[in-house]
Amino acid sequence: MISTHLPVLQVAIPLLAAPACVVFRQATVTWLLALSVSCISLLISISLLWQAFTTGEIRYELGGWAAPWGIEYKVDVVNAFVLVIVSGMSSVVLVYARESLQHELGIRRIHLVYTGWLLCLTGLLGITVTGDAFNVFVFLEISSLSSYLLIGLGPDRRALTAAFQYLVMGTIGATFILIGIGLLYMMTGTLNMTDLSQRIPAVSHTTTIHAAFAFLALGIALKAAVFPLHYWLPNAYTYAPSAVTAFMAASATKVSIYLLLRFFFDIFSESFSLRTMRLNEILLITGVIAIFSMSLVAIYQQDIKRMLAYSSVAQVGYMVIGIGLASATGIMAAILHLFNHALMKGALFMALGCIFYRLKSLELNDLAGIGRTMPWTTAAFVVGGLSLIGVPLTVGFVSKWYLILATLERGWWWLAVLIVASSLLAVVYIWRVVEVAYFKPAQDTEVNEAPMSMLIPTWALIAANVYFGVNAQQTIRFAGRAAAELLGLP
Amino acid sequence: MTNIGLYNYWIVFLLMMTGLYVVIVSTNLIKKIIGLNIFQTSVFILYISIGKVAGGTAPILAEGYKVYSNPLPHVLILTAIVVGVATTALGLALIVRIHAEYNSVDEEKIYQNDPSD
Numbered sequence: 001m002i003s004t005h006l007p008v009l010q011v012a013i014p015l016l017a018a019p020a021c022v023v024f025r026q027a028t029v030t031w032l033l034a035l036s037v038s039c040i041s042l043l044i045s046i047s048l049l050w051q052a053f054t055t056g057e058i059r060y061e062l063g064g065w066a067a068p069w070g071i072e073y074k075v076d077v078v079n080a081f082v083l084v085i086v087s088g089m090s091s092v093v094l095v096y097a098r099e100s101l102q103h104e105l106g107i108r109r110i111h112l113v114y115t116g117w118l119l120c121l122t123g124l125l126g127i128t129v130t131g132d133a134f135n136v137f138v139f140l141e142i143s144s145l146s147s148y149l150l151i152g153l154g155p156d157r158r159a160l161t162a163a164f165q166y167l168v169m170g171t172i173g174a175t176f177i178l179i180g181i182g183l184l185y186m187m188t189g190t191l192n193m194t195d196l197s198q199r200i201p202a203v204s205h206t207t208t209i210h211a212a213f214a215f216l217a218l219g220i221a222l223k224a225a226v227f228p229l230h231y232w233l234p235n236a237y238t239y240a241p242s243a244v245t246a247f248m249a250a251s252a253t254k255v256s257i258y259l260l261l262r263f264f265f266d267i268f269s270e271s272f273s274l275r276t277m278r279l280n281e282i283l284l285i286t287g288v289i290a291i292f293s294m295s296l297v298a299i300y301q302q303d304i305k306r307m308l309a310y311s312s313v314a315q316v317g318y319m320v321i322g323i324g325l326a327s328a329t330g331i332m333a334a335i336l337h338l339f340n341h342a343l344m345k346g347a348l349f350m351a352l353g354c355i356f357y358r359l360k361s362l363e364l365n366d367l368a369g370i371g372r373t374m375p376w377t378t379a380a381f382v383v384g385g386l387s388l389i390g391v392p393l394t395v396g397f398v399s400k401w402y403l404i405l406a407t408l409e410r411g412w413w414w415l416a417v418l419i420v421a422s423s424l425l426a427v428v429y430i431w432r433v434v435e436v437a438y439f440k441p442a443q444d445t446e447v448n449e450a451p452m453s454m455l456i457p458t459w460a461l462i463a464a465n466v467y468f469g470v471n472a473q474q475t476i477r478f479a480g481r482a483a484a485e486l487l488g489l490p
Numbered sequence: 491m492t493n494i495g496l497y498n499y500w501i502v503f504l505l506m507m508t509g510l511y512v513v514i515v516s517t518n519l520i521k522k523i524i525g526l527n528i529f530q531t532s533v534f535i536l537y538i539s540i541g542k543v544a545g546g547t548a549p550i551l552a553e554g555y556k557v558y559s560n561p562l563p564h565v566l567i568l569t570a571i572v573v574g575v576a577t578t579a580l581g582l583a584l585i586v587r588i589h590a591e592y593n594s595v596d597e598e599k600i601y602q603n604d605p606s607d
Contacts, residue, residue: 134566141573145580152584157591158604164584168513171526171577178533178570185563186540 003047007060007073010044010083011126011139013037018118021111030111031098034118038091041125045083052080053481059131067131068192074131078482081335082128082258085342089250090121093346096457097243100353104155104241113153117247119146124255133181133191133267136259137174140223143255144170147248151240159239162232169222169232176219183212184267196267204272213277216263224256226283226320227290230313237309242353245305249312250346254338257319261331264323265486274326283324288418290317295425299432305352305362307429308345311388314422315341321419322403330406332476332483333399339475340387340395343468347461348384351377354450354458364432369442371434374449378437380462385430387465390423394469398476498539505532517597519588523581530574537567 002009017037021030052058052075060073075083094117101113123143127136148170152163185191187208188199203209218229225233233253237245264273273279294314301307315337322334354377355370356362371378387394400423407415449455468475505528512525541563549558585595592600 134569138569138573141577145573145576148580148584152587160584160588160591161600161604164519164581164588167577167581167584168522168526172510172513172529174573175530175533179536182533182537182540182563 005060006044006048006051007058007075007129008062010041010048010087010129011122013040013044014118014122014125018115018122021115021118025111027102027107027110028098030114031094034114035091035094037118038087038094038121041087041121042084042091045080045087045125048075049077049080049084049478051075052077053478068190068195071135072131072192072194073129074193075129076482076485077478078261078335078485079128079258081478081482082255082338083125085254085339086121086124086128086251089342089346090117090247092457092461093243093247093250093350096246096350096353096454099451099453100243100357101241103357105153113150113241116146116149116153117244119143120150120247120252124251127255128258131193133184133193133196135191137178137181140174140177143252144174144223147244147252150244150248151236153244154239154241156239158235162235162239166232166236173219173222173229176215176222178219180212180214180216180219183208183215187212193262193267197269200268200272204268204276210277213268213273217260217277217279217282220256220260220263224253224260225313225316227286227294227313227317230290230294230316233313234306234309237312237349238303238306242305242349242356245309246346246349246353249308249349250342253312253316254342257316257323257334257338261323261334261486265331270326270487280324280326283320284415287317287319287321287324288415290314290320291419291422292425295422295429299425299429301429302364303362304364304367304433305349305356307433308348308352311426311429312345314426315345315388318399318403318419321415322406325406325410327406327409328480328483328487328489329402329409331486332479333402333406335479335482336402336475337399339479340399340468343395343461343465344384344387347458347465348381348388350454350458350461351381351384354380354454357450357454358447364436366443367433367436368440369437370447371438373442373447376455376459377450380455380458381437382430382434383462384465385426385433387469389426389430392469393466395465395472396469398469398472402476498535502532502536502539505529505535519585519595519597520582523578523585526581527574527578530570530577534567534571534574537563537570 014037017033021033024030058075062071101110120143123139126139130136148163148167151166152160184196187203188196190196222229237249264279291314294310298307298310319334319337322330352362359366387396390396390400404416404419509525509529509532513522516522541560543557543559546557546559547555549561589595592603594600
């Protein structure tokens with residue numbers, strides 16, 4: 001009986017648990033609550049993914065109101081896959097977060113961090129699960145407002161200005177999305193995604209729909225940090241608490257990329273987005289610029305957290321290229337990379353959190369010799385880095401492989417060459433860290449390994465990087481089916 | 491004539507551009523929040539204008555009236571107004587913290603204090 005309500009429970013449980021955290025106040029209790037809620041969400045999303053994969057789309061009417069009047073939740077393989085990414089990463093990072101957050105922020109009022117975390121999780125899951133365009137905006141703002149809060153809590157005072165910067169940019173992005181949805185409603189009289197996709201073709205020649213498309217594209221690209229709208233991301237990721245950065249990097253931009261796919265392939269038809277509005281050309285050009293310019297910028301960073309933040313913008317570039325290729329393989333590569341990038345960036349930012357835990361600094365020069373003083377953490381960073389580069393047997397290789405296959409399918413050799421060349425830039429910035437960590441004498445030999453409660457989740461993600469790099473069949477099946485659903489293929 | 495008839499949309503655009511301009515140009519953080527508010531208000535007016543049905547009355551059932559304005563966009567925008575208030579509150583709260591740390595709410599002075607970026 002309860003299984004029919006899974007789509008709404010996915011969102012309702014974290015939403016209800018968030019105020020409960022404020023009531024309980026006690027650090028360990030709220031952490032346990034947040035962790036168990038996140039794990040429940042993970043279990044629900046896995047069962048939803050399995051259900052969507054085996055029996056097809058699940059539709060849920062909120063409050064029993066039929067679709068065009070009430071809000072409808074719609075789960076297919078595409079968003080169920082994203083749900084698993086978000087709730088899975090949240091659960092793993094929460095295990096790690098306890099020690100890391102208490103060390104960086106102090107135990108006082110730590111329950112408010114978990115409240116913000118759960119609200120952010122609610123928002124991200126809500127954006128993904130909903131089948132109603134306005135509902136997307138509401139959940140987007142829930143997740144955005146809580147993420148401004150989480151970033152602003154960072155240990156450095158620059159976290160405040162980074163959060164403010166993100167607040168301004170994020171609000172502009174969300175308001176653009178709101179305008180786009182309003183214009184769509186103006187022309188179609190509906191907010192339900194299925195209805196929208198049926199009614200848009202009749203009016204798709206109007207300027208209003210073109211304007212709606214432009215507003216939505218800009219707004220979503222801003223939230224997803226698609227180059228050149230990534231300005232907020234490096235500061236936000238650099239100054240947020242380590243655990244928050246790991247969670248955000250692994251989930252927030254992924255959900256925005258999902259929105260991009262949902263809006264432009266499902267709601268606007270693929271032919272309108274690509275042929276009439278030529279979105280794919282814009283995405284390809286910005287994607288290629290992103291993978292080169294952002295990787296180059298990453299090479300020159302002294303703060304390695306900022307380095308990885310720029311690398312995140314570059315990685316979004318790969319996803320955008322996959323979408324821009326506009327073929328089943330290209331979109332499959334993009335969806336695969338959503339999952340794979342969540343694994344590698346989550347693991348890398350968690351490794352950085354371990355380093356920060358002991359060294360209180362992430363400046364490259366302060367990392368001298370940590371390969372010997374913190375061998376496990378540094379090894380985790382190296383494996384994560386290899387995955388980021390795309391070395392075989394890691395998940396990074398799987399997504400790059402399919403991305404290159406997709407370019408070759410189109411016969412675009414030059415693009416395949418560019419993708420490989422940009423991976424070499426990743427080799428350079430990961431190597432800089434390896435060089436300092438292993439080949440320079442340690443400044444402080446008293447430094448110990450990070451606590452187990454942080455190392456184990458980090459290594460769990462690293463293991464996932466290798467596991468899904470070797471046994472990629474299952475993720476490829478899900479991603480392939482998701483791409484086929486988005487393109488309306490059988 | 492039709493252009494003048496759609497004057498609320500002109501106002502929407504005027505406010506939208508004013509708001510964005512203020513956000514981009516001003517270095518004072520509080521002014522940025524004000525600009526953001528003006529920008530969001532323009533969208534509220536856009537939604538409210540969408541709900542207008544020519545010749546329609548308020549959507550209350552009564553004898554003698556057949557045409558009603560669409561209440562749904564108004565309801566939607568109530569939600570967006572709440573979101574706007576929450577954003578403003580959070581933005582101002584951040585400004586209070588920034589002022590406590592830097593003793594200034596001017597972006598240029600703040601960045602002078604933190605030369606690394």
